[in-house]
Amino acid sequence: MNNNVYQIGSSELTFDLIEHILNDNVKLELSAEAVQRIQRCRDYLDRKIAESEEPVYGITTGFGSLCNRSISADELETLQENLIKSHACSVGEEVRPVIVKLMMLLKAHALSLGYSGVQVVTVQRIIDFFNNDVLPIVYDRGSLGASGDLAPLANLFLPLIGVGDVYYKGQKRDAMDVLDEFGWEPVKLMSKEGLALLNGTQFMSANGTFAILRARRLCKRADLIGAISLEAFDGRIDPFMDCIQRVRPHQGQIETAATFRHLLEGSELIAQHKQHVQDPYSFRCIPQVHGATKDALRYVSSVLLTEINSVTDNPTIFPDEDKIISGGNFHGQPLAIVYDFLAIAMAELGNISERRVAQLIMGLRGLPEFLVANPGLNSGFMIPQYAAASMVSQNKMYCFAASSDSIVSSNGQEDHVSMGANAATKLHRIMDNLDRIFAIELMNAAQGIEFRRPLKSSPIIEGFLHEYRKEVPFVKEDIVMYKEINKTVEFLNRAKLDNL
Numbered sequence: 085m086n087n088n089v090y091q092i093g094s095s096e097l098t099f100d101l102i103e104h105i106l107n108d109n110v111k112l113e114l115s116a117e118a119v120q121r122i123q124r125c126r127d128y129l130d131r132k133i134a135e136s137e138e139p140v141y142g143i144t145t146g147f148g149s150l151c152n153r154s155i156s157a158d159e160l161e162t163l164q165e166n167l168i169k170s171h172a173c174s175v176g177e178e179v180r181p182v183i184v185k186l187m188m189l190l191k192a193h194a195l196s197l198g199y200s201g202v203q204v205v206t207v208q209r210i211i212d213f214f215n216n217d218v219l220p221i222v223y224d225r226g227s228l229g230a231s232g233d234l235a236p237l238a239n240l241f242l243p244l245i246g247v248g249d250v251y252y253k254g255q256k257r258d259a260m261d262v263l264d265e266f267g268w269e270p271v272k273l274m275s276k277e278g279l280a281l282l283n284g285t286q287f288m289s290a291n292g293t294f295a296i297l298r299a300r301r302l303c304k305r306a307d308l309i310g311a312i313s314l315e316a317f318d319g320r321i322d323p324f325m326d327c328i329q330r331v332r333p334h335q336g337q338i339e340t341a342a343t344f345r346h347l348l349e350g351s352e353l354i355a356q357h358k359q360h361v362q363d364p365y366s367f368r369c370i371p372q373v374h375g376a377t378k379d380a381l382r383y384v385s386s387v388l389l390t391e392i393n394s395v396t397d398n399p400t401i402f403p404d405e406d407k408i409i410s411g412g413n414f415h416g417q418p419l420a421i422v423y424d425f426l427a428i429a430m431a432e433l434g435n436i437s438e439r440r441v442a443q444l445i446m447g448l449r450g451l452p453e454f455l456v457a458n459p460g461l462n463s464g465f466m467i468p469q470y471a472a473a474s475m476v477s478q479n480k481m482y483c484f485a486a487s488s489d490s491i492v493s494s495n496g497q498e499d500h501v502s503m504g505a506n507a508a509t510k511l512h513r514i515m516d517n518l519d520r521i522f523a524i525e526l527m528n529a530a531q532g533i534e535f536r537r538p539l540k541s542s543p544i545i546e547g548f549l550h551e552y553r554k555e556v557p558f559v560k561e562d563i564v565m566y567k568e569i570n571k572t573v574e575f576l577n578r579a580k581l582d583n584l
Contacts, residue, residue, distance in 0.1 A: 092211065093118025093196030096393045097189075099385065103297055105189065106182060112189070112211045114196065114204070121198025122207060126274075128403035129201040133275060143201075143276045143399070143408070164278030165245055171238035171282055172248065176225035179236070181251065184222055186290035187240055188214045190392055191281070199395045199402065200280040209244055209271050218243070218262055219251045222287075228493055229416035229504030232396065233287030236505070241281045246270030276399075283397035283414045291508035292388050292423060298515050299381050299430055302522070303374065304581040306433045307340060308548065309526045310370050311347040313440045314354070314363075315541045316532025318449045321345070321354050323368045336375030336382070344370065351542040353533075360449070366439035373436050380429035384422040391419060416504025420487035423507035430514050431479040434521040438472040444528045445469055455531045455559075462562045465531060468524045468569065475517040482510045523572035527556065534558050548579070 090105055094115040104110060114122075133143065179187075192210045195202050213220070220243045226235030242248030243259035252262050263270060313319075322328075324344040329337055348354045362368060399410040445465050447453035456464030486507035492499045530549055533541060540546055556571050 089113055091115035091118075092192050092207075093121065097193055098389070099293065099296060099300075102186070102189070102293060106185065111215045112192065114208060114211065118196035118198070118207075119204055122196060122200075122202060122204050125198045125201050125401050125403055126203055129276060129401055129408075130274075132408065143279070161273055161275070164273040164275065167278035167282060168238050168241055168245060168273075169247065171234045172242050174223035174226035174236040174239045176223045179222040179224050180294075181219050183290050183294050184219045184240065185214060185217075186293055187222070187237070187286045190286045190289050190293070191237070191240075191284060193392070194284060194286070194395055194397070195280065197395050199400050200397050201276045201401045202280050203271075203274055203277065206244070206271050206273070206277055206281075209268065210241075212266070212268065213243070213250075216266070217252070218266075220259070221249045221251065221256070224509050225505075227287055227505035228491070228498075228501035229285070229288055229420055229506070229508075230414065230501035231494070231498055232283035232285060232398070232414035233416075233505055234282050236287040237282045237284065240287075244271045244281075245273065276401075279399075280397045285391060285396045285414060285416050285419060285504070288416050288419045288423075288504045288508045289388065289392050291505070291511065292384075292419060293392065295423075295426065295508070295511040295515065296381070296385055296388060298512075299426065301581070302430065302433065302515060302518050303378055303381065305522050305576060305579075306374055306377075306437065307343045307370075308347060308545075308581060309437070309522050309529060310367075310374065310440065311344055312529040312533065312541070312545055312549070313444060313525060314344075314367055314370075315348070315351065315545065316444055316451070316529045316536065317363070317367060317440070318353065318356075318358065318360075318536070319363045319367045320358055320360075321348065323363070324348075324371060329371060334372075334375055334379060336378035337371045338375070339378060340375040341371040347544050348542050349544075351545070352539045353536055353541050356539065364439075364443055366436050366443060370436070373432060377429040377433055380425055384426045384429075387418055387422045416502035417487065420502040420504035420507045423504065423511060424483075424485040424487050427507070427511055427514055428483050430511070430518060431476075431483050434472075434476050434479055434514075434518050437518075437521050437525045438469070438476045441465075441469050441472055441525050441528050444532050451532055451535055455528060455535070456562075457560065464559065464562065465528050468527060468565055471569070472521045472524045475521050479514050479517050482514050486510065519573050519576070520569060523569050523576060526552070526576065527568060527572055530556070531559060551575075551579075 089111050092112050092114050188210050192207055195207045220240045222236045222239045227233040243250050246260040248259045250259050250262055324341040329341045396413045398414050399408050401408050445454045453459040454464035454466045456462040486503040489503050490500050555575050556568050
């Protein structure tokens with residue numbers, strides 16, 4: 085297998101594979117099997133349209149509440165092009181380029197399964213855009229997450245027909261100009277193709293996939309920084325022992341405790357005699373809290389993995405069964421519910437992190453108040469805790485269940501929607517806050533460790549802190565804190581946590 089090329093349609097997608105494709109600039113190509121499946125379905129659809137006088141939703145009829153309006157044979161291509169133009173209503177902030185690439189990857193994969201009735205050339209053009217970093221401009225609001233992600237997917241695929249805007253080589257360009265530069269003709273959509281492109285959960289799924297990849301890194305980060313805080317607070321190892329996990333064997337709890345024992349192995353601080361018999365919950369219950377988040381992440385990942393390897397457009401074409409079925413596979417409810425679940429689970433990591441920060445600045449267990457040698461003259465680490473508390477509160481607001489809402493659309497035809505796109509996009513806001521909350525905890529924990537010298541923590545933690553101190557210094561007297569928070573965020577985003 086060529087590690088620089090992935091053949092779409094040759095295997096199921098996994099999160100590790102997707103991360104490899106994104107991080108290692110892997111190019112895509114259609115597998116021979118995918119080409120065969122796509123063409124076979126297209127040929128069947130063409131025959132069916134030619135032979136049948138029965139109306140077929142979205143193919144020989146209008147869309148949504150206009151499903152009873154018949155479209156003549158000579159207008160079928162115009163119908164699909166009009167669909168994309170009229171539905172391109174995403175608004176708000178531009179979607180991150182990595183998520184745009186994910187949307188194209190996931191849509192190409194879904195179409196390659198051979199149940200959508202598209203042309204091979206249409207899927208190939210999506211792959212051409214991906215491989216050449218021609219990134220359509222998509223905005224983050226406008227999808228109800230029910231008839232698929234209609235508005236953002238319409239913006240995504242406008243450039244296929246030579247309309248809309250793209251980013252290419254860092255510049256915002258008219259799509260047609262870029263097509264001309266490559267010598268690409270706009271795709272002439274055939275019957276059903278616009279619907280195949282716009283119906284589907286690829287906006288929800290791409291945002292969720294990116295969130296899952298971030299969440300996996302953030303869970304590792306929470307463990308490492310929590311272990312440094314435990315050392316700074318002179319905490320006990322007892323709650324992390326294997327025997328206590330065995331009698332309540334939740335997988336995430338077991339994994340978290342094992343990670344902490346690994347991180348703290350060889351530490352003089354954790355091994356020293358303790359005057360106190362137990363720690364506050366924010367330290368003592370780390371295996372239970374961090375572990376529950378990991379278990380939630382594991383479940384959400386399983387749901388999303390099923391989704392990204394599914395056919396989610398409508399109608400769905402089954403050549404073997406000689407059926408074209410208008411169903412509801414585009415409905416985002418499975419994603420909406422688990423994204424709300426993930427929002428709660430990830431927000432809790434920030435919640436408990438801020439509580440550890442508060443414990444570190446209270447002047448307990450031999451640490452100076454606000455972690456400075458001369459509190460009073462210096463405010464020290466007083467206000468970073470305020471900032472963390474503010475973001476924790478904001479994350480609680482983002483934990484409102486988007487999936488509990490529904491607003492009727494399409495004149496009553498689409499009368500229950502998932503709001504899965506809103507559930508997906510708010511995950512990024514929670515995780516952006518977690519980046520900063522964890523940075524604040526690391527600043528406090530690293531500061532607290534210095535007051536425990538000459539005792540040392542474990543080799544893993546000391547090595548990590550050594551690298552951190554190259555960029556963010558010990559605070560002796562008050563300094564401008566936001567700059568140090570930002571530097572800590574950047575450090576953490578670059579840090580390799582493969583040893584966790």
